[in-house]
Amino acid sequence: MGRGSHLADETKTPRTERGRKTLRKLLDAAAVEFGEKGFHEASISSITQAAGVALGTFYTYYDSKDAIFRALVRDMSESVKVTARDGIAGIADPLEIERAALQAFLRFAGEHKEIYRIIDEAEFVDPESYRSHYETVAERIAERLAAGGRAGAFRAGLGETEAWALMGMNVFLGLRYAIWAREGDPAPDEVAGAANAMLARGISRPR
Amino acid sequence: MGRGSHLADETKTPRTERGRKTLRKLLDAAAVEFGEKGFHEASISSITQAAGVALGTFYTYYDSKDAIFRALVRDMSESVKVTARDGIAGIADPLEIERAALQAFLRFAGEHKEIYRIIDEAEFVDPESYRSHYETVAERIAERLAAGGRAGAFRAGLGETEAWALMGMNVFLGLRYAIWAREGDPAPDEVAGAANAMLARGISRPR
Amino acid sequence: MGRGSHLADETKTPRTERGRKTLRKLLDAAAVEFGEKGFHEASISSITQAAGVALGTFYTYYDSKDAIFRALVRDMSESVKVTARDGIAGIADPLEIERAALQAFLRFAGEHKEIYRIIDEAEFVDPESYRSHYETVAERIAERLAAGGRAGAFRAGLGETEAWALMGMNVFLGLRYAIWAREGDPAPDEVAGAANAMLARGISRPR
Amino acid sequence: MGRGSHLADETKTPRTERGRKTLRKLLDAAAVEFGEKGFHEASISSITQAAGVALGTFYTYYDSKDAIFRALVRDMSESVKVTARDGIAGIADPLEIERAALQAFLRFAGEHKEIYRIIDEAEFVDPESYRSHYETVAERIAERLAAGGRAGAFRAGLGETEAWALMGMNVFLGLRYAIWAREGDPAPDEVAGAANAMLARGISRPR
DNA sequence: CATGAATGAGAGTTCATTCAT
DNA sequence: TATGAATGAACTCTCATTCAT
16 A cells, blocks of 8 residues: 555546546557557657647646556556456366466457556566566465465475466466467467466376 | 678677777676666766767767667677577486576576666567577577477477477576575575476476 | 648647747747858757757757758748749839849849848758749749740740740849849849840840 | 969878879769768768778878868869860850850750769858859950950940859859759750850840 | 777757646 | 646767877
8 A cells, every 4th residue: 555655646636527538548548659669669749649638738647757657557467467366256176277367368468468568668667566566466376376285286385386476477478479479360278278288287286 | 690790780890909899898888788777778878988988989889779789689699598508518318408407597697687687678679689589599498398309308299399498488587586586695596496396397208 | 732731741830829939939040040150050059049949949840950941941932932023013014024023133132142042052951942942933934934925025936935034044143143242232223234134135026 | 372372281292103092082082972962961981981091091181071172172163164165265256155165064064963063062161162163254254255345246335244244154054954954865055055045145246 | 101990079859847828 | 627838958879080000
């Protein structure tokens, strides 16, 4: 919450309906601009033009270019996590959960390359946002692995659960490139095969 | 070769000893500046100041800021590959090769964070360089996996060797963060443990 | 119209009164700077300083140094043509028209050396503007000669009307130097004498 | 002579055969570069590269970029005058002389556009050279007109001989554009027709 | 006489940010 | 709340000129 309120300070909350609309237009336009051009090539001017508002209007809502970028990363981080959560909702079997998570993630990544363009560029623009996102994601995976371990689904003593979570997360992340490379091909599910196999062998308890 | 000579065109080869020294000073300074500040925060002026030469001297050797960045990425890509090659030289057993490669890589990454800061930022500054580097690395790993498969050391029918190589590479890459996080701690070998275990389970042939 | 609107794109039209004033200050200052120092010696910085605005303000209105130069040439080309048109308004006799045109032109040139400094340097800075101006002027003269020919005032069959127009225009243009040489001397009308004589003999119908 | 020696100071006279060759290569290259790109676009570096010598060698022979430009204009001015002189050598009849001069000039201009590109740009680069050239040319024409007048070939009392010379010269100069416009067309003689007619009517004595 | 590396002032241009309306 | 003109520091890049070898 400490950080939450800190970041919130940078975004002025609109009090009118008109204001809310303007804020949304700005965020949407920024997502497109940052996603397509990257942080440095995108300019406040290009964002406001795309949003259809005047240049100065930007500063009614954000203190700086960095601020809107941070807000965007936070938003996207949230939507990534929501997608993951929804993708595994209602599933009980730990290994099945991992499979579903992988599938949901790959589908999402394939459809939202811009989101990852932005989150990943944050490593160089606002490292704190970047770290925050991926640390949270890794923690959630670690929690699932720990739960699976307790449930006896995964190898006893996965040992360094965090290390396994980190590795697992990066297996996921690396596969995005395979998916992006074959853009247009609508079947990321296929790619998931090898990853599932690796996961299964890597973490599941031998019967 | 084509690209090699193409890129080389951007760097003027000095004809005197003095020139060679200046070029080296520039490259070294650029590595430090880009590594510490990132591409956009570093300026030609800061680089030349760090190198102890006049601003204009930069343009005696490089056509642009982009050009020296590309040259740098290429150099670093080379040193990464050389390190990997050296780290596995003389080893015969395929699984042992992977273990050695992992260890060499982790040690190198721990000691040369700047190099990866630069190579990874290339994703946003000069995507071609970035792709070129990681594709080459993935290809080498794929070749080793294929060789290991033929030698009977790895599971018969790893299937999509490229997918496995990609995953393996990303497991490696992800672990860099674990190592960087505990900076000062001189034992990346420990981190390698979990990774080795995963690799072993993931790819090695069950006895 | 095509070109007109094309060029216009380079100049941002101000939406406020303040903006209009700034734009005018910039154009005026640019006219003085280019006129006195020439295109290459004049700098954006010197122009904005003379205009009393900040350096960056320039780029609110023009895309580049070339752009304002082109705009200036176009403006001046226009004022030259307007002067010529006004100078012959209401005159009916073709030969008299030429005399009046010559006189108006010489007076104008004597009073606005800077304008010609700029238009003429355009030959080397923006050849298209240069050509456009002088071609238009030559065409107007050719039209007058053709009309005079039809009216029987000029020699039957001036033949290559364009060639005669070109020569006539250049007789005019050359005389500017005579006028500029005797700067301060307020009587360009005297110089017009010889030119009138030449014109008369050259083109008018022998009685 | 005063000026002659002044300019000479800027060009170092080579003492060896090798030096003479280098000087010539520089002048030739400069003529091409200035002629094609104009003074400001051409650089010492481009000139020395075209000449096949090292950058520093330039300053062995010329004090500055301006200096070689001036030397070039002087050389070209000379060749223009020589061409005119040769073109009328041996002709006695004054009107015939003018016709021959016109023809020689037009042929020369058609074949040496670069020369005029350079001489004319001198108006903005080194006005003194420019003035010097065209004043000399105008003087020569004026001398011929005066001689023709004394010989009774031209109208008694051409009056302001200088004005007539100036006009005549500019008729010539303007016609260059007509010739350059139809580049490739090898018959400038045709263009000379109208000019000859104008000259004849303008200056020749009515029989 | 020739070389080519080194210099640094200066140019054009960009853009995040401010502010009066 | 919205506007868009104004700002000016900062940046990349050029190039005439110098000089040690």
